[in-house]
Every structure is written in structure tokens, then in C-alpha cells.
Amino acid sequence: MPSIIGHIRSGSLRAIGVTTAGRSPELPDVQAIAETVPGYEASALFGMGAPRKTPKEIIAKLNAETNAVLAEPGIKKRLVELGGEPLIQSPEAFDDMVKAETEKWKKVVEGAGLKVE
Secondary structure, rough: OOOOHHHHHHHHOOOEEEOOOOOOOOOOOOOOOOOOOOOOOOOOOOOOOOOOOOOOOHHHHHHHHHHHHHHHHHHEEEEEEEEOOOOOOOOOHHHHHHHHHHHHHHHHHHHOOOOOO
């Protein structure tokens, strides 16, 4: 939503639905597609990564500093205004989310019979 919400607010585009599991606090009058198609959800996930062998202490420090920035009221407010939802969490929780998203979209690709050419 961050790339489009300004156009919706200006009136140059009309939103017919949001693809998150529920309505967006920034567009409360726009239905979630899941209200019509139960279980539908297709949202973007943004995060940071580091090389696999990065020491745990460094990962913990990066996570703590990133979470601190995301928790700053001005930063959090701006991300929400852009239609985002700051996720302040552990590296393990983010890893779980990435795995779940990968599995979800794997099923979609396989179910559609898509192949890389």
C-alpha cells in the first residue's frame, strides 16, 4: 500500500479492496477482500537480513537497534500513514513469518502449475 495510498487519498484512484487479512486503519472504509473471499490475504513483508553465519550477538544488536527505530513515535506514525505496519519482533519471529509466506506462495505456484522458463 505505501506505493499507492497517496493516489487513493488524493482521489485519483478509488480503492475497491485491500489485500491484507483485515481492513487497514488508514483506509477504514475500504473492505478487506477477505470479507468477500474468506481466507484471502496477500500482503507484502519487508525486513532485513544478514549473511547466514553472522554471529548471534551482531544479529541481536541489529535487531535491537532496528526495533528501537521502528518504535520511535515519528517513524512509526509515518510508516502507518504510508499504509505499513511496523513489526517490532525477534529475528526468530521474522524467520517464522518468512517461512510461512514461502510455504503459502509455494502452494499457489504449484497449484497453478507455474514453471520457470
